[in-house]
Amino acid sequence: VMxxxxxxxxxxxxxxxxxxxxxxxxxxxxxxxxxxxxTETKHLKDEIGSAFTIFNGVLETLESIMSNVNSVMGxxxxxxxxxRVEGNLEGDYKELQVNVNNSIQTLxxxxxDLSVALQGLEEGxxxxxxxxxxxxxxxxLKNSVNNSLETLGKTLNEVSHxxxxxxxxxxxxRVKSxxxxxxxxLKDNINQSVEQLSVALSKITHNTExxxxx
Numbered sequence: 121v122m123x124x125x126x127x128x129x130x131x132x133x134x135x136x137x138x139x140x141x142x143x144x145x146x147x148x149x150x151x152x153x154x155x156x157x158x159t160e161t162k163h164l165k166d167e168i169g170s171a172f173t174i175f176n177g178v179l180e181t182l183e184s185i186m187s188n189v190n191s192v193m194g195x196x197x198x199x200x201x202x203x204r205v206e207g208n209l210e211g212d213y214k215e216l217q218v219n220v221n222n223s224i225q226t227l228x229x230x231x232x233d234l235s236v237a238l239q240g241l242e243e244g245x246x247x248x249x250x251x252x253x254x255x256x257x258x259x260x261l262k263n264s265v266n267n268s269l270e271t272l273g274k275t276l277n278e279v280s281h282x283x284x285x286x287x288x289x290x291x292x293x294r295v296k297s298x299x300x301x302x303x304x305x306l307k308d309n310i311n312q313s314v315e316q317l318s319v320a321l322s323k324i325t326h327n328t329e330x331x332x333x334x
Contacts, residue, residue, distance in 0.1 A: 142159055142160050143159045143172065143175075145157070146158065146179075150179065155179055155182050155183040155186060156183065157179075158176045158179060159172045159175060159176055160172075184207070185205070185207070185209070185216070185217075188205050188206065189205055189216070189220060191203065192204060192205050192220060192224065193220075196224060196227065201224055201227055201228035201231070202228075203224075204221045204224065205217045205220050205221055226254065226258060229252050229254075230250075230252055230254060230261070230262075233250045233251060233252040233262075234250060234261070234265060236248060236250075237265055237266075237269065241269065241272075246269060246272060246273035246276065247273065248269070249265075249266045249269060249270075250262040250265050250266055271297075271299060271303060274297050275295070275297050275299055275303045275306065275307065278295045278296065278297050278307075279295055279306065279307075279310055281293065282294060282295055282310060282311075282314060283310075286314060286317070291314055291317060291318035291321065293314070294311045294314065294315075295307045295310050295311055
């Protein structure tokens with residue numbers, strides 16, 4: 121009888137030890153980001169088996185979510201903003217889903233808004249601006265684009281006004297907008313050209329009058 125009990129105890133111990141060794145191996149792989157492994161549960165019918173079954177279910181959910189998120193983010197890295205994390209998730213998984221999807225939606229709307237503004241620039245419409253409500257780095261991008269378009273539009277409008285006055289014989293107008301970089305170079309070149317033209321015409325007029333007076 122004692123030998124039978126001892127045999128049963130040893131068999132039970134070996135079974136439990138093997139099960140927990142398997143569980144430890146799976147947990148170790150999970151800690152390294154490998155979510156494809158599962159614990160053995162087919163010979164376990166008690167509370168331990170139930171716990172391991174739940175654990176496997178958690179791994180199934182995690183693997184599915186990570187696969188979904190990786191697919192979506194892979195699309196984003198390739199310029200595809202149409203994919204979303206799908207599934208009827210709960211708790212922290214739901215929060216992850218919402219955050220990822222909201223981020224992609226913000227990216228999509230921001231780039232769409234930027235495209236509209238740049239399309240206007242290509243078509244010569246300098247009145248278009250990025251109008252999306254955003255924050256953080258997206259707000260910085262929006263402000264930079266809008267400020268650039270504002271500067272470009274103002275400078276070109278002034279250049280157009282000055283040159284139209286030149287065409288009418290009025291050489292007293294100058295480009296006055298505060299600019300920098302290439303815009304400043306354009307401003308200086310226009311103003312210097314008009315100034316030199318004005319000086320040259322003044323000399324011609326003076327010489328002509330001098331000749332007329334003998």
